[in-house]
Amino acid sequence: MFYKENQKKSGVTGLCNTIAENSRFKNFIIAMIILNAIVIGVETYPSLYLSFQNGFYLIEKIFIIIFTIEIIIRIAGSRPCLGFFKDGWNLFDFFIVASSLALAGGHFVSVLRILRILRVLRTISIIPSLQRMIGALLATIPAMGNIAFLLGLLFYVFSVMGTIFFGSISPEYFGSMHVTLLTLFQVVTLESWASGVMRPLLGESPWAWLYFVSFILMGTFIVINLFIGVIVNNMQESQAEAQECVRQLEADALKKELAEVKELLMELNRKVSSDSGK
Template sequence: MDISQTPPSKWRQYAKRIVEHKAFTPIIIAFILFNAVIVGLETYPNLYDGNENVFFTLDRVLLWIFTVEIALRLAGTHPVSSFFKNGWNWFDFVIVLAGHIFVGGHFVTVLRILRVLRVLRAVTVIPSLRRLVDALMRTIPAMGNIMVLMFLVFYIFAVIGTILYADISPEYFGSLQATMITLFQVVTLESWAEEVMRPVLAIDPWAWFYFVAFILVGTFVIFNLFIGVIVNNVEKANEADQDNEEDGADPLIPDTNTKELQQLREEVSELKEMLRSMQHNDKT
């Protein structure tokens, strides 16, 4: 018999009711935010030094709270294997499990980094953040093509800049590597005019053409391609969510009862046919 067709036990149903309670998610979010505050306070030496035991105890308590949360979610999922079909559930499980594994004194730095990563669990709890991250993940294939185009633009302008301005400004254009870093500063529009362009412009009056051309291509074209791809995928994700909401499904939460509902509908339709046939036989 298929395990997914067997009804869940009473304690699994109880765990599911706890997880689906309207106060469960806000409480977990509150603990995640509290964990973020604790991690931030650890960066202040005047607060952390001398209070290591207090911070360690709070971290242990929070870790066990998150462990109980994962256990309840596992217990409330039927069958349990469907819990691991969702990548976000894997992320939660690995983060919490790693907190127990790297608890030794030799992994203090790793453990403190994991405490910071635990804050990312807010993404898995808040549906709107999950949708945004999923939309960003969909942009990765398109981002690859844009990155290649961006590298070509940077490389061409870096070679030209090194040839033209290596003698004028060796600090910024003395080598291909230095020019690439300079162009990255220029494309972010961070202090590029006063520090980079004007010293070169004072010696070469035509240097403005090089910088303006690179800013037009690098900033206003390439960066807008990034923004356009991201916005397009976010809109697609929102449209998909709206379609799934109309169908009564959440694209980010695995629907473990879809097969069961379909089988129940088939059984109900078969029962209706049997009743109709029985009524027809009675009449005849």
């Protein structure tokens, strides 16, 4: 058994797997991703970028080399090798790094810059807690279908009403249905809805407050809070599942230790019995 375990850990695959799973290696990659994000942010200042353009180009090459070596290590350390591509997060990492390599030195400068800043999102694939959070958010999408449909109906009804009631009074906010939809989106976010949208209408439509208050009550305080409730519920369930997995692992480890202790005690009893028989 001991020989088999050592055999598994030996070789290039075992070495790469050990490096890839090492906490220091992961922390180093996270530090490189954050440093890369800072460098990309500094490059947005033309005076600094033009003054040190060659230096930024060299730094970018170094980052590409580091991230390429990281992906190679993770692929080589996977068992089997192609098992690396079964994980969606691994595919995301591979796409970002491979695209950076493919477009490096090419004419697609704007696309390359977008891909470079997307490397910052790789912190999600490196940090397990962020993976669980994103997984919980993605799990809320099916449950949000009915809520999104309800919100869409609410927007549609109030956009038609708003266009009919206030289209001639305030065409810049309610002149057409798509303009009204954009206005209602501003209102539902509670951004300057009173001073910017509602109060100018009160002079010619004193009852306009009823339209806005009813939309905010139904749209913001009810439907939007339903979205938040679903997300919070899934986050709690995800956290509970993670804690249950930890407890299960601890319980399995404890059972294994108890079994080993029991085996040792039985071996000791057999030895004592054989000695007493002699």
